[in-house]
Every structure is written in structure tokens, then in C-alpha cells.
Amino acid sequence: MFxxxxxxxxxxxxxxxxxxxxxxxxxxAIWFVISIAAWMPQIPIPKVPYVTDRDSWIASAVWNTAWWAILHPMLDRRRTEMRAAQPDNDLSSQSDALD
Incomplete structure (x- = not known):
């Protein structure tokens, strides 16, 4: 069940x-850029919790690492598996149309 x-x-x-x-x-990407830009004193960015906090760039870097290194490849693998599991009806219908 679990x-x-x-x-x-x-x-x-x-x-x-x-x-x-x-x-x-x-x-x-936007979260990472804003959190890095918040450290620059020349750019006046309003204080937003979890976006411009002192260590928000670490959280955004962890998120981007998790997304691009773990989650996105898993999504691509799953998408490939789902496409492979579907019957290939397009090719058969095209060959029938040509005959």
C-alpha cells in the first residue's frame, strides 16, 4: 500500500x-540571481524573506542543484519511459495512409 x-x-x-x-x-534562476544581487550594495533590492535573506543564495543554489542534478534528469528518464510505453500509432497510421 505504501x-x-x-x-x-x-x-x-x-x-x-x-x-x-x-x-x-x-x-x-531568478531566485538565484536576485539572492546574489542582494549582496551588492549598488543595487537597492527590498528585503524579502527567503529571497534576499543573508543566506538565501545558499538555499537557491541547493534548489538549483537539486533541480538540475537530480529532479530534472529523473523527469527526463520518466518521460522517456512513458513515451516508450505508449504504442507507436503514428507510424502505423502514416504507413496505412501511404498504401
Whole structure:
């Protein structure tokens, strides 16, 4: 039962990440750039918790590392597995149309 619950949750998370892949990557990059820019005294950035805190660049670096090194490759593998599991109807319908 636990395995099916975990698999269902993982499947939902993968579908969410698949739909919002670019937004997740863009948000992580923006968070990292803003947290680094907050350290520059020449750029007046308002204080926002977890975005411009003293150690926010560490949290954003950890998030980007987790996304690009672990989660994104898992998403690509899962996407490849899901495509391989689907029947290849496009090629058969194209060959029937040519005959």
C-alpha cells in the first residue's frame, strides 16, 4: 500500500513538473540571481524573506542543484519511459495512409 501511495504521489509530482518545467527552471534562476544581487550594495533590492535573506543564495543554489542534478534528469528518464510505453500509432497510421 505504501508503495502505491508513493508511486501515485511521484506520478502526480512528475506530471506537475512536466507541465511547469520551464517555469520551475526560470523561477530557480531568478531566485538565484536576485539572492546574489542582494549582496551588492549598488543595487537597492527590498528585503524579502527567503529571497534576499543573508543566506538565501545558499538555499537557491541547493534548489538549483537539486533541480538540475537530480529532479530534472529523473523527469527526463520518466518521460522517456512513458513515451516508450505508449504504442507507436503514428507510424502505423502514416504507413496505412501511404498504401
Amino acid at each position: 508503495k502505491t501511495v508513493v508511486e501515485a504521489a511521484l506520478s502526480k509530482a512528475i506530471h506537475f513538473a512536466d507541465r511547469h518545467e520551464r517555469r520551475i527552471a526560470l523561477a530557480g
